[in-house]
Amino acid sequence: MSVLIARLFHQRYTERGASYLLHRIGWSPQVPVHRAAERDAKKIVEWRQETWSRVR
Secondary structure, eight states, X not given: OHHHHHHXXXXXXXXXXXXXXXXXXXXXXXXXSSOXXXXXXXXXXXXXXXXXXXXX
């Protein structure tokens, strides 16, 4: 985030400073309100066991 701000506006901020500025102008992290109806819990468990274990 701070690298993008530096490139666009020629100002340097720490990550915390950039977060503070965005909060001051009303921006917030976007988090989904609901889970998808198509969510398949069994496939999620399989993915975590097989793929995520390899990625870690």
